[in-house]
Amino acid sequence: MQLKNKDRTEKLLELMSKRNYFTKLKLEHKEDSSFTIPLKVSSYNELNLIVSDLLKASIVLMNKEARSLAVFHKETDINVLILLEIALQLLPEEEMELLDDLHKVYLDS
Incomplete structure (x- = not known):
């Protein structure tokens, strides 16, 4: 069992050294383990929640029925394209590739 775990660890380290992930x-x-993009987040999970909320807001704003039910001030001018562009910029593409590689390692075990 320890040999199998050692092999998995070595494979993981090899995968991570091939590309520039994260x-x-x-x-x-370092003191509070906070990260920045243009936004300060505490984890990839929080980043995911931010992107999800941006996408949900965009969906509501693009749907006429949902927008009429939402509480917006009439003077509020929200540019949905900007929200979608921000969401795209926040998606951690390299990290998703790492997850795919880790999933392959898991399936091979």
């Missing part, structure tokens, strides 16, 4: 979030302060 590039989306930049470590800002």
Whole structure:
């Protein structure tokens, strides 16, 4: 069992050394483990929630029926394209590739 775990660890380290993963979030302060993009987040999970909320807001804003039910001030001018562009920029593409590679390692075991 230990040999199998050692092999998995070595394969994981090999995968991670081949590419430059974890590039989306930049470590800002080691003391509190906070990261930055243009936004400060505490984890990839929080980043995912931010992107999800941006997408949900965009869906509501693009749907006439949903927008009429939502509480918006009439003077509020929200540009849905900008929200969608921000969401695209926040998606951690390299990290998703790593998850695919890890999934392959898991399936091979």
